[in-house]
Amino acid sequence: GENVEQHPSTLSVQEGDSAVIKCTYSDSASNYFPWYKQELGKRPQLIIDIRSNVGEKKDQRIAVTLNKTAKHFSLHITETQPEDSAVYFCAAGGNKLVFGAGTILRVKS
Amino acid sequence: NAGVTQTPKFQVLKTGQSMTLQCAQDMNHEYMSWYRQDPGMGLRLIHYSVGAGITDQGEVPNGYNVSRSTTEDFPLRLLSAAPSQTSVYFCASSYSGGWEFFGPGTRLTVL
Numbered sequence: 001g002e003n004v005e006q007h008p009s010t011l012s013v014q015e016g017d018s019a020v021i022k023c024t025y026s027d028s029a030s031n032y033f034p035w036y037k038q039e040l041g042k043r044p045q046l047i048i049d050i051r052s053n054v055g056e057k058k059d060q061r062i063a064v065t066l067n068k069t070a071k072h073f074s075l076h077i078t079e080t081q082p083e084d085s086a087v088y089f090c091a092a093g094g095n096k097l098v099f100g101a102g103t104i105l106r107v108k109s
Numbered sequence: 110n111a112g113v114t115q116t117p118k119f120q121v122l123k124t125g126q127s128m129t130l131q132c133a134q135d136m137n138h139e140y141m142s143w144y145r146q147d148p149g150m151g152l153r154l155i156h157y158s159v160g161a162g163i164t165d166q167g168e169v170p171n172g173y174n175v176s177r178s179t180t181e182d183f184p185l186r187l188l189s190a191a192p193s194q195t196s197v198y199f200c201a202s203s204y205s206g207g208w209e210f211f212g213p214g215t216r217l218t219v220l
Contacts, residue, residue, distance in 0.1 A: 001168070006151075034208060043199060044152065046209040089151050095140065095159055095206050096167055099151030 002027040004092050006100025013080050015109045023090035023100050024072040030092040033066055033073045038087045038102075047088075048075070080107045111135050113202050113212035121218045122190040130185040130215050132200030138210070140203040141183040142167070143175065145196040146214075152199060158183055159206075190219045 003026040013019050025033075034049035050057045050064045050073065057064050061080075066073040073092075077084055085107045091097040116131045134141065142157035144167075154167025156175040164175050172194060174186040183202075187194060200212040 004151075032206065032208075043211040043213055045211070046207075049207060049209075091151075091208075096154055096157060096165075097142075097152075097208060098168065099153070101151050102149075 002030055002093055002096075002098040004090060004098045004100045006090050006103060008103060009101065010104045010106070012106045012108060015080060015082060015107055017080055019075075019077045019080050019084070019105055019107075021075045021088055021090070021103045021105075022072060023074070023092070024070075025092040025098075026071065027092070028068075028071065030094060032092070032094050032097070033064070034091050034097070035062075035064060035075045036089045036091070038089065044089065077105075080105075082107050082109050113200055113210050115198075115200050115212035115215050117215060118213065119216050121220065122187075123220050124191060126190050128187050128190065130187070130198055130200075130217075132183045132185065132212055133181050134202040134210065135181065136202065136204070136210070137180060138202040138204050139180065140206050140208070141177070142201045142208070143173070143183070143185045144199045144201065145169065145194075146199060147196050155185065155198075187217075192219045195219045 006023045031052040036044035038044045061078045063076040087102045090100040113134045139160045143155040144152035158164045158177040198215045
């Protein structure tokens, strides 16, 4: 089955800097790669996703890149703000999603 | 639209008890799923459904049953609760497998 590894487990950046979170997956049949933001005590919130026929997708300060050959995908957040502080999860799959273990992002002002 | 709703929000069970976690959506989504989230971990898929009458297992299905008799509802049944099932349970729905709508969660404690 699918296995997703996510790095780093924690990430601290200064406000205004960029943050990058990376995930690798094992199943070449996976075709859907979403990213979720989860604040403490809240539900996961889909922030961006990409499908396997696309290499890059951007939405304002957030972008995701996918390298199918290497089986890895990354989340890029530019101009970070304190409200970006949260836990971020990557996932891979299709109808069945396998999640990474999460990255705690702290944006220091 | 109410989106995805879950009941109850909190539940305490004793070992061996059974119960049903309710999940409903009013967006006419075909896809629905159940996840559990343990402290400091990502979500793990328990069961999912791609339409009424169709269900399949996820990563951690043991100890849980599901059925999908209507498009709107996807209940999760714990057959005989165990302390290892203490977790936060999230239901999710999607129109086309994009998994963008999550419910608020049910926090379950099994003593």
